Amino acid sequence: MSQAVLAAPALGVRHRRILPHTTLLALGLLTPSLLLLAAFTYWPVMGVTLRSLTQQRFGQKPSWGIDNFVRLFADPHFSTAAWNTLLYALGTIVPSLALALLLALALREQGRLTTLLRTIIVMPLLIPLVAVAALFIFIFLPGGGLIDYYLAALGMAQTNWLGDPDLALGAIIAITIWKNTGYYMLFFLAGLAGIPEEYHEAAKIDGAGIATRFWRITLPLLGPTIGFVAVIALVNTLVQIDHVIVMTGGGPSDSTNMILYYIYQQAEQNMDSGLASAATVICVGALLALSIISLRALEQGIHYES
Numbered sequence: 001m002s003q004a005v006l007a008a009p010a011l012g013v014r015h016r017r018i019l020p021h022t023t024l025l026a027l028g029l030l031t032p033s034l035l036l037l038a039a040f041t042y043w044p045v046m047g048v049t050l051r052s053l054t055q056q057r058f059g060q061k062p063s064w065g066i067d068n069f070v071r072l073f074a075d076p077h078f079s080t081a082a083w084n085t086l087l088y089a090l091g092t093i094v095p096s097l098a099l100a101l102l103l104a105l106a107l108r109e110q111g112r113l114t115t116l117l118r119t120i121i122v123m124p125l126l127i128p129l130v131a132v133a134a135l136f137i138f139i140f141l142p143g144g145g146l147i148d149y150y151l152a153a154l155g156m157a158q159t160n161w162l163g164d165p166d167l168a169l170g171a172i173i174a175i176t177i178w179k180n181t182g183y184y185m186l187f188f189l190a191g192l193a194g195i196p197e198e199y200h201e202a203a204k205i206d207g208a209g210i211a212t213r214f215w216r217i218t219l220p221l222l223g224p225t226i227g228f229v230a231v232i233a234l235v236n237t238l239v240q241i242d243h244v245i246v247m248t249g250g251g252p253s254d255s256t257n258m259i260l261y262y263i264y265q266q267a268e269q270n271m272d273s274g275l276a277s278a279a280t281v282i283c284v285g286a287l288l289a290l291s292i293i294s295l296r297a298l299e300q301g302i303h304y305e306s
Contacts, residue, residue: 052277068278081262091173104188122182133243165255191225
């Protein structure tokens with residue numbers, strides 16, 4: 001009894017000595033990551049935010065204010081780019097996720113044929129977006145392209161897919177769906193693999209059909225996966241503009257201009273860093289808000305333990 005009492009203070013001293021050592025070790029291991037985050041994430045964000053609030057005219061001292069944001073919202077090119085980005089997001093996210101989910105459901109079983117089909121569907125993921133854009137330029141080429149060749153065989157007129165303001169954005173959307181569907185399918189396959197088969201077996205015993213099992217079991221259990229993939233798809237709609245630059249350059253008549261390409265134009269072509277920074281802040285803020293909403297919905301989704 002007395003030995004235990006005497007050992008207790010010594011044990012407390014030992015814990016007090018180990019705790020600082022463990023804390024310093026943890027900080028030492030985290031320091032490289034924290035420095036990289038500070039140098040390549042937080043510091044650039046702070047710099048862009050400061051530049052967005054700085055108005056500098058030639059021959060005058062810099063002034064603080066929201067003039068850059070006022071100019072941004074008064075610029076019709078920005079409103080066009082924002083509207084195109086919204087249409088691009090709706091036209092790519094919803095069809096891509098729906099098609100990826102259908103393909104994952106169809107190819108969830110293991111087999112040689114399904115493995116071959118998965119490989120074919122995922123193949124576009126391995127091709128750089130710039131190479132995809134160069135390939136589809138020849139496919140959409142008026143008169144001599146692959147699409148117009150088969151349309152001519154059917155007796156249909158030639159179409160300038162990338163030169164028509166009413167069709168150019170649709171062509172960009174189609175390329176994006178073809179490029180990203182296989183990537184999203186991989187996440188859905190992983191999500192389907194995590195659903196216990198006992199749920200489906202029990203539903204079959206109760207007489208539930210395929211549609212009922214999908215709506216009542218599969219889709220709710222895939223809620224976290226869908227929320228995660230939706231955030232990735234949302235980010236892709238903002239950062240994937242390589243095909244826009246290569247194929248249309250934002251044209252014709254700004255019909256394919258996106259927010260990120262608008263930022264590039266203002267920063268590199270017009271040398272207006274204040275306007276580009278203001279657009280960047282708006283873009284990052286909107287992306288952050290939408291990501292938080294999606295992740296909150298993900299946290300409130302249905303989770304089942306296997």
